[in-house]
Amino acid sequence: MDDEPLVLEGLGFMIDWERYGFRVCGEACDGEEALGKIRELHPDLVVTDIRMPAMDGLRLLEHCTNELDAPSRFVILSGYDDFPTARKALTFGALDYWLKPIDVAEIHAALEKISRQWAVIDQESIEELPPGLRPQAATWPSPEVGDSLYDEEDRLMLAVKAGDEAVIGEAANRLCRLLKPTVAGDREAGKAFLSNVLLELSWEAAEGELTGLAPADQQDLSLPMLPNRTDRWADVLTSYACKVAEHLARQRMGTGPAWDVARFVREHYSEPLQLQAIARSLHFQPAYLGELFKKQMGISFLDYVHRTRVEAARRLLRRTNQKVADVARTVGYADPEQFTAKFKQWMNMTPSQYKNG
Structure with a gap:
């Protein structure tokens, strides 16, 4: 869904959708047309621009989540590389955030990742994909409620900086255990909190970033998708935190x-x-x-x-x-x-x- 015909054409012809099990079933040039197509076609995956006439991409995602309860999952496409938009899109349940101009290799890698994740979901016999994450008035607990959570988040961050994978695993598991009673069983609030933890880890990786890394030393640090199953959250958090720790360890070598x-x-x-x-x-x-x-x-x-x-x-x-x-x-x-x-x-x-x- 995009208001730029060249972008739509590029997504249609430059991307090998079928290679990853996808088929383009519809296109739209504004948010309202996109909403109609989603109601009609019930697509598994929707790629939508942020900036569109009539209804922007975030409103489209939010509407489908709250009003239609649609099974579609969303990827946000935008030329605006800004943290607030990425955070909001992820909070609403977007799988990924792609930047324009289109990078074919990056999109193919993202589609391969989504395809693998969905294959695991099918293998585990989850009846349907989650419709998305409803927006929260705030995406973190109040200080009075969340002190133990924030303490554990700090422990996780320190372990990442130290490169201690054992402590990373312990902290991630404990954080997820503490999260359940804190959000009183509200899975969506828990997802929103962990999305912010993942974003903090991403920011930490960016803080340690140095230019001139050899390609072999570069690593995919795109934010992972949190599955609907709460018992898998700790594994996702641990895996991503370990990636960031490895990235920081490589950055420290030879920086002088x-x-x-x-x-x-x-x-x-x-x-x-x-x-x-x-x-x-x-x-x-x-x-x-x-x-x-x-x-x-x-x-x-x-x-x-x-x-x-x-x-x-x-x-x-x-x-x-x-x-x-x-x-x-x-x-x-x-x-x-x-x-x-x-x-x-x-x-x-x-x-x-x-x-x-």
Whole structure:
């Protein structure tokens, strides 16, 4: 479903759908036409753009989930690589998030992954695929209710950074066990919470990202689909967390002073930070160290500082009842307006919008 004819044509002719067990059964150029096609054809998989006339992709997904209870599963297609849209689409139950322009190899890999997952579901004799995940007013428990969950999430993150697969497995299993009574048997709320944990892991992988990795060292870190069966959630979470741990371990090898700078920022982000002072402590000339950091990390020193502070702020907004101004001061901003501007730069939403889900 797309409002650009060339994109529709490309999806139809460039993608080998039948190779992975799919067949194109219909096309639409706007959201309302797409809704009619879904009602008529009952497709197993719907690929929809975010930006469409009449009804956008997220509204289409939400409508089908809540109103039609359709068995269709969704993949979101968009030229907008922004965290809030990806998080919202995944919360609504999207299987994946594809970016334009179309990358044929990436889409084929994604279809192969979906096909394998569905084959497992069929093998386990699940009568029907889940219709999707209904949106929640907030996708995480209140701080009072979720303290033990957040403690276990922290333990999982620390194990990922340390590369300890045994502790990763223990933390993932314990997190999923604690989740059940916390969400009072609401499977959809549990799925929403774990989707945010997976996104935090994805962000952690991006935080450690360095440019110039050899192709053999690169790894598929696309977000996995949470199955409908709650007893398989821990396996999915463990597997993805181990992938992120391996990715971070490879990134640390041979990074030298750039990694030292990044580690210092992540340990002291709430303090005033100047590259000149860090360079002196590492016995480097500041201009050279700044260029080296940007070359290896793919981001300037100042942008890395702001991104690290925003990451810390996200955790506080999600887990505490602190006011936005207090969060700003806690992560190193004396000016709440500067904090709001930087948060919006990295998250495409204000701190208040993020806090309110």
